Amino acid sequence: MGGLFDFIRILINISLLWVGFFFLVKLLILIFPRLLEYINRYQIIISLFQISIRTTKLNGPIQRLSIKFQRLWQYWFNVGMVVSLLTLPISIGLFVYNLGILVVKPQNIEPIINPIVPGVNVQGQDSWYLFISLLISMFYHELGHALCIYSFNSRINDIGFFMTFIIPGAHVDIHRDVLYRLDLWDRLKVFCAGVWHNLALCIMALLLMNANFIILSPLYHFSSDKLYITHISDHSILQKSFNIGDQIVSINQCTPTNIQQYIECIESEIKNPKSYCLSESNIQCLNDQIINDSPHMRQCFDYNELLKYQQCTSSQNGTSSNGQCASGSRCIQFAKFNYHLFIINATEQNPSKYGTELIPFVGTAQELWDSFTLNNYKARLTWMSHWDIPRHLQSFYQYLIPISLGLAVFNVVSIYALDGEYILETLLYIFASKQGGKQSQFTPKITRIQKIILNTTLVLLLLNILISYYQLFAK
Numbered sequence: 001m002g003g004l005f006d007f008i009r010i011l012i013n014i015s016l017l018w019v020g021f022f023f024l025v026k027l028l029i030l031i032f033p034r035l036l037e038y039i040n041r042y043q044i045i046i047s048l049f050q051i052s053i054r055t056t057k058l059n060g061p062i063q064r065l066s067i068k069f070q071r072l073w074q075y076w077f078n079v080g081m082v083v084s085l086l087t088l089p090i091s092i093g094l095f096v097y098n099l100g101i102l103v104v105k106p107q108n109i110e111p112i113i114n115p116i117v118p119g120v121n122v123q124g125q126d127s128w129y130l131f132i133s134l135l136i137s138m139f140y141h142e143l144g145h146a147l148c149i150y151s152f153n154s155r156i157n158d159i160g161f162f163m164t165f166i167i168p169g170a171h172v173d174i175h176r177d178v179l180y181r182l183d184l185w186d187r188l189k190v191f192c193a194g195v196w197h198n199l200a201l202c203i204m205a206l207l208l209m210n211a212n213f214i215i216l217s218p219l220y221h222f223s224s225d226k227l228y229i230t231h232i233s234d235h236s237i238l239q240k241s242f243n244i245g246d247q248i249v250s251i252n253q254c255t256p257t258n259i260q261q262y263i264e265c266i267e268s269e270i271k272n273p274k275s276y277c278l279s280e281s282n283i284q285c286l287n288d289q290i291i292n293d294s295p296h297m298r299q300c301f302d303y304n305e306l307l308k309y310q311q312c313t314s315s316q317n318g319t320s321s322n323g324q325c326a327s328g329s330r331c332i333q334f335a336k337f338n339y340h341l342f343i344i345n346a347t348e349q350n351p352s353k354y355g356t357e358l359i360p361f362v363g364t365a366q367e368l369w370d371s372f373t374l375n376n377y378k379a380r381l382t383w384m385s386h387w388d389i390p391r392h393l394q395s396f397y398q399y400l401i402p403i404s405l406g407l408a409v410f411n412v413v414s415i416y417a418l419d420g421e422y423i424l425e426t427l428l429y430i431f432a433s434k435q436g437g438k439q440s441q442f443t444p445k446i447t448r449i450q451k452i453i454l455n456t457t458l459v460l461l462l463l464n465i466l467i468s469y470y471q472l473f474a475k
Ligand SMILES: [Zn+2]
Pocket: 141, 142, 145, 194, 195, 411, 419
């Protein structure tokens, strides 16, 4: 349950920050009463755990953009409505399928919908990718609604941005009368526009992610078969052995050309751990460390000797003395104490001392993985190599795509207060009008159908969320 405590700790910290911020603002208003004028003039509302701002300043630009390409937008949102309506059954199927996996827990099949919990499965720098992705996805979603309604020569009231606790968001305010004056199909397009924009953003991000090497080509040289170090962890024992920009040629005779192969190289060492001849004093030191459960096992190895360690074959239990090793030493499988010896062949990229060297690393596979990050990009300008833009961009897309897709999926299904509720309502109006009923009211039968669909979806959603969070925290 460690994750739950981390999560609660983060919630408490954020709550304290909010309380501090709230009282600071109140205090500043007391000292500088004019501050309140500014806050009111810009329609900023600050309450405990929420800050929001409303603006009409974007109405003009959005309206101009919508009117300028009006026909184009109408085609765009026609396609959007069709795609969104196709996404609806897929999304419901996804929730049902996901619930099935959560309940049955089949081997080797992971749930598709994963809860995002800052501090548990999103940490450090990733929180920023998450925050920015949410902000962009939500703004682009709302822009969809706004552009669509303007393309039907109608209007919005204003656009609001808010941050509730740690979740950023945006919403367009459309007057109900304005919406309900629209033709049913046009109204449906407005409701579907947000979902469509999220799906379009996903496709765009996917394309951009795959075109990264072209987009970044003015700044970075991309080679499909060379892996470069782009970041070195401050905590790594290899910090002084490498420089950013060094090329990793091989690792234990395995030659990776991309990240996937690099992972496979490490995995192959874990699956087939090698054994080396160690002196009795080495072995004694290691055994003492194991008995004392000490984390300083690395000091048992002589760093200068690591490259000279003789490889041998040991039996299953990790030790053997089959005469392969010189007298005074024994064949020991490093994996016995969770360690591996990785010999890294790296090429220095600095032109003044260009050369290849062998660097030994003894430790756990995880320690090696955490030591540095690699990718196929090399900065064209040396002073830029520390920025590691390709990694940040890649990580950003890896958040933006699932978040935007998630917003589309959650908004298209019939959940109370989200777009899905209004999409369902409009679809039922269209159905009712086809049956010869009035546009403005439902028969009791249709009202019942609407309630059943909304409540069923709510139960389906709640079960997915509750079981997902329970399983995440119970890990
Ligand atoms: Zn929406």
